[in-house]
Amino acid sequence: MSKSELEVQVFFINLIHDEKYITARWAKRYSEITGIDAETLVKGTVLFILSLLVVLKEPHYLANGLLVLAPIVMTYLEPTEKPSSGIMFIYWTLFGIFVLFDRILEYIPLYYIFKLAFFVGLFLPPSNPSIEFIHRKINNIPEK
Numbered sequence: 001m002s003k004s005e006l007e008v009q010v011f012f013i014n015l016i017h018d019e020k021y022i023t024a025r026w027a028k029r030y031s032e033i034t035g036i037d038a039e040t041l042v043k044g045t046v047l048f049i050l051s052l053l054v055v056l057k058e059p060h061y062l063a064n065g066l067l068v069l070a071p072i073v074m075t076y077l078e079p080t081e082k083p084s085s086g087i088m089f090i091y092w093t094l095f096g097i098f099v100l101f102d103r104i105l106e107y108i109p110l111y112y113i114f115k116l117a118f119f120v121g122l123f124l125p126p127s128n129p130s131i132e133f134i135h136r137k138i139n140n141i142p143e144k
Contacts, residue, residue, distance in 0.1 A: 025036075049066070050113055066116065083123060094122075
């Protein structure tokens with residue numbers, strides 16, 4: 001396993017177990033309620049969402065809803081988890097472009113699953129030199 005793969009794996013493990021993240025707090029709370037292990041609960045939730053994206057007649061509502069809701073929650077309800085303004089600028093710009101072409105691109109099999117994966121990838125830690133370069137350039141943009 002390469003360093004970048006390990007870095008991404010650690011990132012996802014932290015999202016499930018490190019309680020500084022809302023996802024870990026959610027997983028712990030519902031794990032206590034249901035008695036199901038937090039990792040199993042998260043994997044089941046992800047599998048459920050992916051399954052819905054495959055079987056729903058109008059999956060764009062679910063995919064775009066998640067892609068709007070997640071950054072809003074991170075920005076306004078959990079300000080400690082707020083991504084940098086540069087990442088959010090790129091996120092919302094790309095999101096707008098994708099939404100404009102959703103109806104054309106949705107003929108690609110599993111398009112909305114790939115779309116979700118792409119946007120989740122924007123929040124991953126930089127794991128190769130080109131992404132590191134982009135992150136460095138974005139982090140040099142002054143915050144307001």
